[in-house]
Amino acid sequence: MGGFAGTLILAGVGLGVSFPLAILIGFARTSQNPVFFIPASIWVYTLRGIPLLMILFWAYFLIPELTGRAMTPFSTALAAIIIYESAFMAEIVRAGIMGLPAGQTEAARSIGLGYWQSMRYVVLPQALVNMIPSFVNQFVSTVKATSIVYIIGVSELTFVAQQVNAIEVTNPVRTFIVLAFFYFIPCWGLSVLSRKIERDIGARRKAANVPGKEIRI
Numbered sequence: 001m002g003g004f005a006g007t008l009i010l011a012g013v014g015l016g017v018s019f020p021l022a023i024l025i026g027f028a029r030t031s032q033n034p035v036f037f038i039p040a041s042i043w044v045y046t047l048r049g050i051p052l053l054m055i056l057f058w059a060y061f062l063i064p065e066l067t068g069r070a071m072t073p074f075s076t077a078l079a080a081i082i083i084y085e086s087a088f089m090a091e092i093v094r095a096g097i098m099g100l101p102a103g104q105t106e107a108a109r110s111i112g113l114g115y116w117q118s119m120r121y122v123v124l125p126q127a128l129v130n131m132i133p134s135f136v137n138q139f140v141s142t143v144k145a146t147s148i149v150y151i152i153g154v155s156e157l158t159f160v161a162q163q164v165n166a167i168e169v170t171n172p173v174r175t176f177i178v179l180a181f182f183y184f185i186p187c188w189g190l191s192v193l194s195r196k197i198e199r200d201i202g203a204r205r206k207a208a209n210v211p212g213k214e215i216r217i
Contacts, residue, residue: 003158003160003161004182006074006154006160007143007146007147007158008143008186010074010077010078010081010146010149010154011081011139011142011143011145011146012139013078014078014081014082014085014142014146015085015089015135015138015139015142017078017082018081018082018083018085018086018089019089021082021086021090022085022086022089022090022092022093023090023093023124025040025043025044025086025087025090025093026089026090026091026092026093026094026096026097027093027097027119028040029041029044029090029091029093029094030094030097030098040090043086043087043090044087044090044091046087047083047084047086047087048087048088048091052080052081052084052145052148053148053151055080055083055084056076056077056080056148056149056151056152058080059076059077059079059080059083060076060080060152063076063079073149073152073153073154074154076152076154077146077149077152077154080149081142081145081146081149084145085138085142088138088141089135089138092131092134092135092138093127093131095131095134096127096128096130096131096134097119097123097124097127099127099130100123100126100127100130104122104123104126105118105122105123107122108121108122108123129201130201132197132201133194133195133197133198133201136190136193136194136197137190137191137194139190140187140190140191140194143183143186143187143190144183144187147183150162158179161175161176161178161179
């Protein structure tokens, strides 16, 4: 159970910290200014094309070299997940923003709001609603991706299962069936939640598009 808690904490904190960074990168990806667009695109395409394992190794060996300070395995894994997930979540943000009708931004600008005010008060609140199912699905992927950090000694679910298997070497199948069960339950629950959110959003959109009843006097 301690390893299971470590997995959920690692995934939850990683996504929570990468979320503000992903919003900034997502905004930059929708910008017409190349000063913002080009670095953000390089960040997204580079990190999405590199395995999490390689980023984990970079964080494990490179961060102590740059900072001159040793990092705990958990901090190293968390840094790698934040960097890795920021690229994927930034694309979710970009898709959510680009998926809104252009008239939303034009209407905000027509009433005197600047670019950042339009994004903050008009575009982003609507886009975030559309992003919720994708964020939930990304959390599912992150929970499964945390299994790779056991190689640097992080005490998460797979690492604990490896320790149990080393003690009870006669029952490896049982050990890893239980491990699969612990991964399946939260991922299945989050997938069900994602589908429910999608249905609720679809139902609200349909209700909003239904014309009101004619009032007769």
